[in-house]
Ligand code: ADP
């Protein structure tokens with residue numbers, strides 16, 4: 014890390030006390046003492062101010078809640094400062110192997126230059142890697158084990174497939190896995206050039222190169238990569254010239270046996286904005302998906318995260334189980350919920366209990382609660398299987414209507430608090446034993462029929478929004 018000379022540092026100290034003064038007037042005393050007072054000025058790194066924090070938890074919390082404000086105040090005090098970076102001070106926290114002690118969490122729009130005008134290419138085309146995103150910190154379960162194994166394989170010498178295409182919904186760990194691949198490759202062989210960047214940044218770099226009539230060096234930069242990772246390629250769709258350039262870069266690298274990893278929120282076939290030849294090219298290697306999380310995985314992730322701040326607060330098992338049950342959307346939200354609970358505990362010095370967690374997360378839980386009714390289920394299932402809603406109530410026993418009806422009963426039992434007799438009544442006055450039989454039948458089929466199982470999961474997700 015390059016720190017600036019003494020005189021600049023002196024000004025910097027001065028500026029930092031001004032920023033601290035402003036922060037103190039803006040935030041109440043408890044918040045200031047808890048979150049902001051522990052920050053230490055380390056120095057300048059390029060056009061960013063580097064601040065030290067004593068723990069990872071504090072770093073994440075400050076990053077999420079105060080970083081924008083701190084950055085804004087710095088810019089008021091010294092307009093040359095473009096951003097801030099928070100780093101856990103060496104020795105104060107567990108660090109993943111192979112990651113430098115000072116690897117900072119870069120905050121804010123990392124690639125954005127200070128002024129709006131693009132600057133010439135500088136050789137640093139990649140985006141920074143998050144030190145928390147390692148294989149060690151990734152919890153593996155049924156929904157992500159394929160993607161995890163594939164990522165591990167790509168990080169090892171001579172991967173048997175190229176490219177690796179990772180896809181899955183937001184917040185399920187795609188970026189985490191890509192960073193983990195990069196960390197591992199760098200740790201094994203620091204000479205290998207790993208370039209990780211978002212598809213948006215790829216486009217930004219390309220447009221910048223066009224502006225400076227410098228597409229040659231753009232090509233050279235990317236084509237010198239041993240491993241190229243492009244995150245969220247769904248954003249490349251539509252922009253013809255960048256699609257073209259992406260495709261050429263991709264082919265040039267693949268032809269030289271360089272490894273490529275891409276991620277997307279959907280499968281190659283579903284990348285409709287992309288030209289057909291690019292889509293099919295992306296699917297040539299291994300396509301690995303990350304499925305929505307299961308309860309076990311959510312619990313596992315929470316346990317591992319809770320372990321990280323065990324020194325700051327202890328989270329009881331029943332609270333972890335509660336969160337794993339209730340926050341089912343994605344891992345990012347799950348982490349956010351846990352952070353809120355822990356922060357509250359530290360901030361007001363309150364022990365973490367189930368009641369306390371419910372209280373702190375009231376708004377979040379309400380959003381997740383969205384009551385599903387039997388009518389909603391009947392309507393959606395009928396639409397899905399293209400039968401009439403009336404068939405949910407009718408006495409027809411043909412498989413084409415009976416099976417969807419059973420699926421609807423099964424979902425009604427899973428997603429609503431209704432009893433078996435109540436469900437029976439809503440399905441044309443059927444007996445509760447019929448409902449029970451339907452549920453058993455579907456449970457049995459789910460274990461042998463993956464298509465049905467997927468259908469049901471998809472329906473469940475739609476219903477629970
Ligand atoms: P995506 O890129 O798929 O939208 P991210 O990789 O950004 O998702 O993951 C969102 C957050 O959830 C990150 O903080 C990441 O570390 C965490 N996360 C996701 N999956 C896992 C997992 N299996 N184990 C541990 N943390 C996870």
Ligand code: MG
Pocket residue numbers: 187188189244245
């Ligand atoms: Mg991502």
